[in-house]
Amino acid sequence: MDRMTLPDAPWRHRAGLDQLADALGGAHGDARFVGGAVRDTLLGLDVSDIDIATRHAPADVVDRLEAKRIKAIPTGIAHGTITAVSNGTVVEVTTLRRDVTTDGRHATVAFTDDWREDAARRDFTMNALYADPLSGEIFDYFGGIDDLRAGRVRFIGDPYRRIAEDHLRILRFFRFHARFGAAIDEAGLAACTARANDLMALSRERIAAEVLKLLVAKNAVPVVTLMIDRGIFRPVLPEISDASRFAALAGHEAATGVAPDPIRRLASLIAPQAAEAVGARLKLSNNDRKRLIAATAGPGDEGPRALAYRVGQPQAIDRLLLADAPVDAITEWNPPRLPINGGALVERGLAKGPDVAQALRAIETRWIGEGFPDAARTRQIADEIVAQALRSASNA
Incomplete structure (x- = not known):
């Protein structure tokens, strides 16, 4: 077994974490950090979620936490998982387990006090690393450290x-x-x-x-390309068959400093006409479905800022990046509000109702086309549009 010590990291000093480890018997070898927090700390990455594995049965975990006035939420108690909230720090605490039966989707588990048994049921060696909460000693039963070093x-x-x-x-x-x-x-x-x-x-x-x-x-681009080559997507997402647009999008994101977005990237992997079906099949949220469909609509012909004004900045960035169009004009731009309202048009002589709404749309179109001019210019545009509308009404 490869012996080493977990490096210090900010997450190890979160409020309440020491009290939680103490309540679970960390000083007696009954609790260890496990999984992503250990793996990511070894890689020098930030840690968000903390998991603790323990020899104690779920009911005992609850009793021990409550005895120390640590909140215990039975989020998955049938499978041995308790969510502990200690002085604001949230940790998933899971009793050591072994699989009894599995069907490819769900597992029936039995609790154990054997660390190796618990490690053996985990998926990858790099996710089966444990660390003592006091000494930081790492326990590696299946060569996870070597695999982590080798990538x-x-x-x-x-x-x-x-x-x-x-x-x-x-x-x-x-x-x-x-x-x-x-x-x-x-x-x-x-x-x-x-x-x-x-x-x-x-x-x-x-x-x-x-x-x-x-x-x-x-490294999503080469991996997705590999998955396509190996037919991994074909059974459930046959629409993903070419990674060239995906690669182009990733390059454009990197070049413009825009953070990768999963919905935008999914849109790059499917044909526009497939967006609605894919969004429904994956049971995406209504907002994500709409965004997936809209992302493929193209950059429009009014310019980036006009697009951002009409559809919102996030959707405009999606459409521009997918069309390999520049986004620098809108990444730091806040769309303005039209500096005139219907009341100002009524004061100019238009009757309330459809005439005002039609005139406002015409003013807005001119205002957008002129690059969002100031209020003085907008009033001039309004005067012209209203005068034209009044002439048309008098000639009717």
Whole structure:
């Protein structure tokens, strides 16, 4: 076993974390940090979520936390998970487990006090690293540290068996490779390729969550290209068959300093006419579905700022980037408000109702076309539009 110590990091000093570890018996080896917090700290990355594994049974965890006046929320108590809130710090606490039965989507678990058994049920070696909360000593049962150093995402044990236990691990394999990987693990790749059809058994929400995270990972472009070549998307997202627009978008985002966005990137991977069907199949939120569809609508012909004014800055950035059009004119620009209202047109002689609404639209179009001039120029435009409307009414 590779022995080393977890480096210090800001998350280890969060308020209430020491009290939580103490309540769970950290000083007696009954609780350890596990998973992403350990992995990301070793890589020098920021940590958001903290997970603790413990030998204590779920009911005992609740009792121990409540005895120390730490809030315990039974978020997944049937599977051994308690959400602990200690002085504002939120931690997922899970009793050591082993799988009893699995069906590719769900697992029936039994609790254990064996750290290695718990590690053996996790997906990849880099996610099965534990750290003592006091000394920082790292426990590595399956060579995760070596894999982390090599940038190798490797299944624990037989990849085919691990995929059979949870089919989502196919997508997780590629997502973690896109985030951390250097050299692909050929055994894992072969298993994911052979079992890609297993993805059809998963809920579309789980698929969407993984795919959207994957699309914004550091090395998403080569990994998505690999997934297309290997037919990974074909069973559930056959619309994703070419990564060239995706690669172009990623390059444009990098060049313009715009942060990657999963919905925008998904839009680059599908044909415009497929956006509605894909959004529905993945059960995206209504806002994300609308954005996915709108992203493919093109840059328009009025210019970037006119587009941003009409559809909003986020949607305009999507459309411009996907069209490989410049976005610098709107990234730091706040669309102004039309500096005139219907009351001002009534004062100029227009009757309330449709005539005012029609005139306002005409004024706004001119105002946009002239590059959003100031209030004085807008009043001049209004005078011209109203005068024309009054003449037309008198000649009718």
